[in-house]
Amino acid sequence: MSHTDLNQDLADFISQSPTPFHATATLRSRLLDAGYQALDERADWQLESGGKYLVTRNDSSLIAFQMGGADSLQRGIRLVGAHTDSPCLKVKPQPELNQQGMWQLGVEVYGGALLAPWFDRDLSLAGRVSFRTAEGRIASRLINFKRPIAIIPSLAIHLNRGVNDGLPINPQTDLPPLLAHSLDPARDLRALLSEQLQREHADCANLDILDYELSFYDTQPPATIGLDNDFFSAARLDNLLSCHVGLTALLSAESEQACLLVCTDHEEIGSSSSCGADGPFLEDVLSRIVPDAAQRVQVLQRSLLVSADNAHAVHPNYAAKHDDNHGPKLNAGPVIKINSNQRYATNSETAAFFRSLCEAANIPVQSFVVRSDMGCGSTIGPITASRLGVRTVDIGAPTFAMHSIRELAGSRDPGYLTSVLRHFYNCAQLI
Template identity: 75%
Template structure:
């Protein structure tokens, strides 16, 4: 695939994935279309030699695996990990607000969001609804309004003369999005959701929406931009770009080696959940692939995990926020992320292995180390390494404006990442 074709595929994937539920659904649909079989954790599995399978948990996390040639599992797994969630504004359980004749919804900040860019955007709403049907059964469906239905207006500078001096944003009082004028009887969100549910799923027979998990998102479509198309701009690049790259590489691999793609939820809030990287999801799946404990440990000690999560590119206006020798650049290839305090799981062996892969795939590669006087973020890499004992390298595509409502990457870097991950999935030898 060309860079432009890859970026269009990425744009389509992100546009269809406003929430982790939608991202997982998109991943599953593309895998099933490629011949992967959808397994259910609640049933017995009858895995076939050379089979290709996927399993989801909570509708927001997914693990896909290709078993490769017969009797290859003991030689080691090629694992790629990413996460489906992004910082956002989530709707509270009882969110209705009526202020100054306007109808708003109370929101809670999810993850370490950069809040200022959320103002004055055309927002929509998407997520999962759980409802009761007319015959008393429970059901769940995904909804997506798609069209702009809300905004968070800024306060005019005339009323806030210090706005450009850096004003703190109060998440409780400053962020409730504006949706409509009030009217009588009072608006109820669940009534609006029920109508949207029936519009999108007319066969669901919903009688009452009982609960929901909903997120606001920016409706602006992804775009390739710049005088020469050098940049790719979108919401949720962290970390749907890595999910898409892992998926594409898995589908383009030759299938000869045992490969695993892990896309889990809740990374932005620590991964501690039933479907997060710090939960048992991956271990549960691996224990069913390799039921014998000793055999599973041997296989994992032959395995490598590539934890793919975006990296900080050196910002031309804020270059002093980087270590002078470690400033990754856009369109210069994936970044190996290193931290001596194990905020990243990379060590010299796994870094060398990834450099070797990039050299073989003819992909440029970079390094990132945070300034010694600044705190360092983390990823699913150290969590997975500590839970499984698997050798891990943390890497990612360099980006600007991480955790903003709109992030920026190089237009060539998604293709670079897919190329090296495909080579990795096809590699007959690991470390």
């Protein structure tokens, strides 16, 4: 697949995945189309040599794995990890606001979002809605309005003269999106959701909406931009880019290898949930792949996890925010992320292994270390390594504007990272 075709497929994947629920559904659909079998955690599993399987939890996290040949587990599992969530604005449980003749919804900031870019954007709404059916059964469906239905207008500079001097944004009072004029009778969000569910799902009539998890998102589609098409611009590159790359690589893995892709929710808020990386999801699945505890330890000690999450590219306008010797650049290959305080799980052995993979794939590779006078973010890498004891390398595609409503990557970097992860899934021997 060419860089152009890969980026178009990535753009389609991102457009289909405005929330972690939708990202998981899109991953699931593509895996099913590729011959993977869906498993239910509540049922017994009959795993077979050569089988390909997937399992989801909370509709927002997914693990896909292929068993490989008869002795593949003894050679170790090739694991790739990413996360399905991104910073966003989530609708509150009782959100309706009627202010100055306008109907708005109160929101809560999810994760470490850059808030200023959310203003003056065409926003839509998507997520999961739970309801009681006419038969009294509680069920859930995904919902996506798709069209722009909301906006957060900026206050005119004439009324906010100091805005360009860095005035703070109050999430409680400044961020409620505007959806419509207030009407009599008053608008009702649950009625709006019921109508939308009926449009999207033929079996969703006569519902009693009980609850929801809804997020606003930018409707501007992903795009390859720049005079020479050097850049790829989209929402949620952190971390749907890695989810897509992991999926694409997995689908080209040789059938004899034992391979696994884990895409978990809640990374942006610490991963501590039943479906997050700091929860038991991956351990539960691995315990069913390798039921014997002693053998499972042996398998994991022969395995390796590539934790794929975006890296900070050196911004030409803010180059001083980087260590002079560790400023990754766009379109210069994947980045090995290193931190001596274990905010990243990379060590010299796993970094050396990843460098050798890049060399084998004829792909350039870079390193990132945060400035010594700045704090460092983290990933699912240290969390998973500490829970499983598996050797781990933290890597990612270099990007600008991480945690903005719209982020920027190099147009060649998704292809570079895909090539390396294909080599990883297909490599004959791990370290």
